[in-house]
Amino acid sequence: MGDQRESLRKISTTLALKNEEIQNFICCLKQCLQNLESNSSRVLEDLDAEFSSLYSVLDELKDGMVTRIKQERASRTYELQSQLRACTKALESSEEQLELANQTLCNSQMDGFNQAAKEIKDSVTMAPAFRLSLKAKVSDNMSHMMVDFTQERNMLLALKFLPVPVTPEIQVSECQVCDNTVTVVWSLPEPDTKIDYYVLEYRRTNHEGPPRVREEHPWMVVEGVRLTEYTLTGLRFDTRYITFRVKASNKAVAGEFSEPVNLETH
Template identity: 55%
Template sequence: ENENVTVGKACFLISNVTTGPEALQRIISTLANKNDEIQNFIDTLNHTLKGVQENSSNILSELDEEFDSLYSILDEVKESMINCIKQEQARKSQELQSQISQCNNALENSEELLEFATRSLDIKEPEEFSKAARQIKDRYVTMASAFRLSLKPKVSDNMTHLMVDFSQERQMLQTLKFLPVPKAPEIDPVECLVADNSVTVAWRMLEEDNKIDHFILEHRKTNFDGLPRVKDERCWEIIDNIKGTEYTLSGLKFDSKYMNFRVRACNKAVAGEYSDPVTLETKALNFNLDNSSSHLNLKVEDTCVEWDPTGGKGQESKMKGKENKEFLIHFEAVPSDIFLFIYMTFTFYLLP
């Protein structure tokens, strides 16, 4: 709308221009202002483009770090599970190998005794047969442990107790998404107040969000009206962890014509978009007190006057009809009529 008004004004001036220099000067002024606005907007766009590139690079780096962390955790869990499987495999293999070894020994002894007993049946001499029979009996007794061997495997080949199902975890990974970001607040210029070296800034959320944890208010001084300028500007000053939707900056020194303000909402994880910036006019009367022309008992600084009863090169100084007392007067930025009244009364009262 403002652009339409400006363009319409320029067209009106051009269409009504005569040979007078005033009309031409108005056109020049309008075009110069518009050129300044466009240049400022171009600077803002370039600054935003640079920010997009830098922030995207930072976000990509953070994303890589997060996924690398996930990969690292998965590798650790995988290695732990592999070790469990290998340990179980080694345990069962050792048990089975031990049983196989015992059974092989028993089988070997049994086969030797069986072969000896079979040959003994062919012995014809009674005495030799009796001797062989006693040997077979003795060896048979010593093989009693072989008959006590369990012919049931101590372990099975079942390994299903170490199987995994990551379907639930896979679904969780598939639901990974970016963090929810709060909407941008809106600063209400009507509710903002500039007075007494203080600025009260008020804002509101266009949509209710119960997950907002706090707000961040940023401000900076400027001598330009309208949108904040990228070039030749001071840095934004930040006030963090504001719990409400209003904040008062006090004790300011209004040494610029305007101040820019913007605010953003934050949840527990991230900060949202900035609000549209608002520019507030900061009217003030700036002055310095003159130390060279002051009373001898006055200690004068730029914005502060202090009564010093020991001053004046040892002279006894008295306020007419009053005892000497130390006092301190601070001058704030006030309207000119009030300031002149205070200054005149103060000067008249202290003259010797």
């Protein structure tokens, strides 16, 4: 009877612990769902802001280029219209002189013909038609303002999400705990030369298993760690464990946290 009671007590204890683990995992999953919704909304907002910024730049560039084309068109239109008016006026004057010359030729026997011919000759010599340049001052060719954005379009098509740093792995066997001091050591599963720094987080706990959603002590954060190890001093070993996790960050984004590890304090 005693053995059965003890066996049942152990089973009850095991079930209670397992239920507690499952309950904690359920809380973690719910928290993950909330975080996923929040993080997805944030990155969607960031994406929308980045594309809006691109659209704004493109609109500004387009407006500037459209303005330059319109200014060039207006300038050339003014020059060509001025030249057209001058030519039209010169042609009208030349036609009047031609008509006068023909009339004078028809009356070549009249008195004063020589004087009239001389006056016509002098007026023709000074006529605007002979001072005009019969070459357009500006060209109608606007090919110098053509565009080809093939290269830029290919660059836009190459846009993608930022590269995320690899996830570090804490090397438990190399970590040291003594005299209210903890040295945490981690490594990378593969080389990543773009990592700028690491973020180390730790939290005191009396639970041996995975981190719980609801803990008595908050996560403490150490940012800007440049090496793959960090020593914390002046700690209070008033709990059985200290949980550690670390993530890598490049100049743009941070990666995933490593699997948390519990280091026993005593």
